[in-house]
């Protein structure tokens with residue numbers, strides 16, 4: 001037995017003790033009108049008289065029990081008039097008995113015992129019926145406000161039948177509260193036992209719980225992957241099924257602008273294909289409609305019918321005129337592309353002849369130009385030759401004059417120098433002569 005279980009047991013024992021200690025609800029406490037108590041109170045115990053009611057010879061009332069006790073005592077006299085009451089001098093008062101039994105009282109279920117304040121208290125939600133002492137027991141049998149005791153050991157709760165259901169669920173003395181992990185643990189107990197149980201086994205419970213959840217998750221994952229592959233195979237089947245559906249070639253239909261829907265065309269393709277082969281068939285179908293190539297025209301027709309349409313199509317573009325490719329200096333002809341093509345076929349040799357003639361003319365004119373040029377070069381050469389010869393003779397003349405005087409000067413200068421230093425004069429001579437001679441053609445011309 002755990003500490004908590006022992007503690008629980010001691011508490012329950014204490015509660016039971018308190019319950020048995022509680023005083024019973026008296027008729028006096030239940031009296032509906034306090035004034036009724038005055039006529040029916042016992043002079044000995046000062047409480048409401050208890051049956052059987054007895055009286056002294058003068059008619060003073062008291063509880064049978066209280067008066068009998070005095071009658072047996074050492075001083076057996078009536079406490080009110082002091083008349084002796086021993087040895088059978090007391091008599092029953094049937095009137096008082098009757099008064100007592102018809103005393104108006106609240107139903108016992110008008111009260112509820114407060115364990116906190118340790119007394120009976122009026123209960124506003126209890127029975128409001130006023131009964132007599134005599135009818136009270138009968139009423140109690142059928143009273144709708146009988147308080148029900150909580151069935152849980154140790155619990156003092158008393159409440160109306162319909163309130164008890166609520167209490168039982170949340171009663172702290174409930175001994176069969178299931179462990180919150182009830183899918184993996186069978187433990188039940190009171191609140192305290194449960195709290196201890198949870199403290200003792202939380203790790204174990206969480207561990208087991210996690211394992212179970214892991215298993216659940218794994219099995220769900222398996223199921224998921226199974227259903228995944230099942231879905232895939234169903235999708236495949238569905239796709240195959242769809243693809244094998246036999247359909248007419250699209251080109252069996254023609255859109256009718258009048259009825260705004262596709263209609264079967266008796267002249268269209270009569271081929272039956274499947275959804276899967278439809279696209280491939282379409283690529284080679286002989287009944288594909290062809291759009292008119294003319295800008296602005298939205299006529300679509302079978303290939304065979306298009307030739308007819310093209311010849312008379314309203315959107316046929318007006319053909320642009322172009323000029324003959326031989327150029328305007330050979331041929332001035334212009335026309336449509338077709339006309340030009342025809343023109344070239346018709347007159348190609350003529351065009352070539354004209355062209356050749358033009359080239360010949362050009363060559364001749366170039367040859368003439370060349371001749372002229374050569375002629376002027378020859379003349380110019382002749383003139384130049386004469387000019388050069390003149391210039392040369394002029395130069396030679398001038399040169400001769402210059403050298404004659406200068407050679408004489410030099411000879412004198414040289415003689416001067418030789419006088420000063422033979423060796424030095426030779427070097428000076430060699431250097432002065434070539435420098436001087438470069439100014440004119442070589443003096444060789446003097447000999448010629």
Ligand SMILES: [Zn+2]
Pocket residue numbers: 042043044045046047049050062063066067
């Ligand atoms: Zn009494």
Ligand SMILES: [Zn+2]
Pocket residue numbers: 056057058059060078079080081082083
């Ligand atoms: Zn008396």
Ligand SMILES: [Zn+2]
Pocket residue numbers: 107108109110127128129139140143144145
């Ligand atoms: Zn009642």
Ligand SMILES: [Zn+2]
Pocket residue numbers: 150151152155156157167168171172173174
């Ligand atoms: Zn309870």
Ligand SMILES: [Zn+2]
Pocket residue numbers: 179180181185186187197201205
């Ligand atoms: Zn548990």
Ligand SMILES: [Zn+2]
Pocket residue numbers: 249250251269270271281282285286287
């Ligand atoms: Zn077709």
Ligand SMILES: [Zn+2]
Pocket residue numbers: 292293294297298299309310313314315
């Ligand atoms: Zn057209």
Ligand SMILES: [Zn+2]
Pocket residue numbers: 324325326331332333343347351
């Ligand atoms: Zn031409």
